[in-house]
Amino acid sequence: MYSIEPIRPGPVPPPAAPRSFAEWREAARELLAAGVAPDAVDWAAPFSGAPAARPAPHNASIQLNKPAPAPVLPRWLMDLLHAAACCRAPDRWALLYRLVWRWQHGEQAASDRDPDWQRLHAMVAAVRREEHDMQDKIRFHERAADAGPPRFVAWYAPAHDVLPQVAEHFVSRMGRVSWMIATPDASVLWDGATLHNCGPLVADAAELTGDGIAPWLDYYRSVYPAGPGQGAQRVIPLLAAGTRRGSGAAGDDAAGGDPGQHPATLDECRRCDLWQHATQPVGGAGSKRARIMLVGEQPGDQEDIAGAPFVGPAGKLLDRVCEAAGVDRRAVYVTNAVKHFKWEPRGKRRMHKTPAQREIEACSYWLEKELAQVKPQVIVAMGTTALKSVLGTSHVTLKDMLGRALRHEGRWVVTIYHPSYALRVPDEAARKQAFATMVEGLRMAQELVDKPGAA
Numbered sequence: 001m002y003s004i005e006p007i008r009p010g011p012v013p014p015p016a017a018p019r020s021f022a023e024w025r026e027a028a029r030e031l032l033a034a035g036v037a038p039d040a041v042d043w044a045a046p047f048s049g050a051p052a053a054r055p056a057p058h059n060a061s062i063q064l065n066k067p068a069p070a071p072v073l074p075r076w077l078m079d080l081l082h083a084a085a086c087c088r089a090p091d092r093w094a095l096l097y098r099l100v101w102r103w104q105h106g107e108q109a110a111s112d113r114d115p116d117w118q119r120l121h122a123m124v125a126a127v128r129r130e131e132h133d134m135q136d137k138i139r140f141h142e143r144a145a146d147a148g149p150p151r152f153v154a155w156y157a158p159a160h161d162v163l164p165q166v167a168e169h170f171v172s173r174m175g176r177v178s179w180m181i182a183t184p185d186a187s188v189l190w191d192g193a194t195l196h197n198c199g200p201l202v203a204d205a206a207e208l209t210g211d212g213i214a215p216w217l218d219y220y221r222s223v224y225p226a227g228p229g230q231g232a233q234r235v236i237p238l239l240a241a242g243t244r245r246g247s248g249a250a251g252d253d254a255a256g257g258d259p260g261q262h263p264a265t266l267d268e269c270r271r272c273d274l275w276q277h278a279t280q281p282v283g284g285a286g287s288k289r290a291r292i293m294l295v296g297e298q299p300g301d302q303e304d305i306a307g308a309p310f311v312g313p314a315g316k317l318l319d320r321v322c323e324a325a326g327v328d329r330r331a332v333y334v335t336n337a338v339k340h341f342k343w344e345p346r347g348k349r350r351m352h353k354t355p356a357q358r359e360i361e362a363c364s365y366w367l368e369k370e371l372a373q374v375k376p377q378v379i380v381a382m383g384t385t386a387l388k389s390v391l392g393t394s395h396v397t398l399k400d401m402l403g404r405a406l407r408h409e410g411r412w413v414v415t416i417y418h419p420s421y422a423l424r425v426p427d428e429a430a431r432k433q434a435f436a437t438m439v440e441g442l443r444m445a446q447e448l449v450d451k452p453g454a455a
């Protein structure tokens, strides 16, 4: 019975072996086409990329194998091979080649009892575990705001070659804020728009936070000729082959010139710094002829990714409040006082951070535009940030205004709790009370629309 050795993290392969799945695939294609049997290939031998130059100690038989066209592998198998290639097991390249060779020669039944397939699955499982662990355990450190990009740095020594996948994960999670992940063998830098793959830039975690930070700051200076601290105004992909453009690229926006204090679109808005940390701005949604406009604080984690307001847990609660109050959510307009997600890292999570007064003021520019366009009769301010923005003052408290209707600049303003408050309050009775207060407030808003003289 074949026993599967536990997959232990091996050393990084010597430069002689293929350094990537792409290099292995290139070589494997040529070997298959030349009919070279798996036993004849020494995958640890000096690697030039050309099988002809490869020493083949037991190769007497290879000339006898008939050259064959490279097999066309199904997508699922390519995905498995690709994942297994990230496993730092010394036999990874040989195993992959043997499997592909067997496939080419008609052994296409992927049996659970076949030792090669078992080993493949064990490698893939080890890689998946490591991806998960790295995402879970990595810790970003925020650098001083005046230190320039990257804003967050993290060190991790993965047991397998999972940095590219994990980097993609953080690209989708951390928006346009700049960060860097350093590992002993490679580093990735995300400048908010482009992912730069580079070699090892620091030797250990201490160098990331101590004086040894200089080498990678040099790297950063070459990416941003203006130098760290000058702001990421221009993005120059340094390593063309190893870079990836992000969506909603900050670099694209910035290249168009300074949008100044009166940006034409939310995408161009630089009226405060929050755009740098968010995936995208989140504008309002709903009927443009709504008579009620609901205003929240700022998009949360899920809204930042979805690009729409109130789609996460707070949105679900808002749906229930609307339903209980008899307000058709499709007939109202829902927006936020601040259009970019403000957050801070806690472990691997992005925790909501309350916007500052200057950010509320900067973003009132957009709320004014929405008010001018939708022309609601009643604004429902949900929570303190919304209230400050709607009334245009920081000298107002939720307690003073809760459940009241106030006439302001030709419209009614009704104040209710923010849905997140009703989700957060610890005891059940208080939660119910918060919910009921919100329902009452929305009913009042609906009444003001139906009978404007009622208040």
Ligand code: URA
Binding pocket: 296, 297, 298, 299, 300, 303, 308, 309, 310, 311, 312, 314, 315, 336, 420
């Ligand atoms: N909280 C808000 O204030 N707005 C959202 O869009 C989501 C959560």
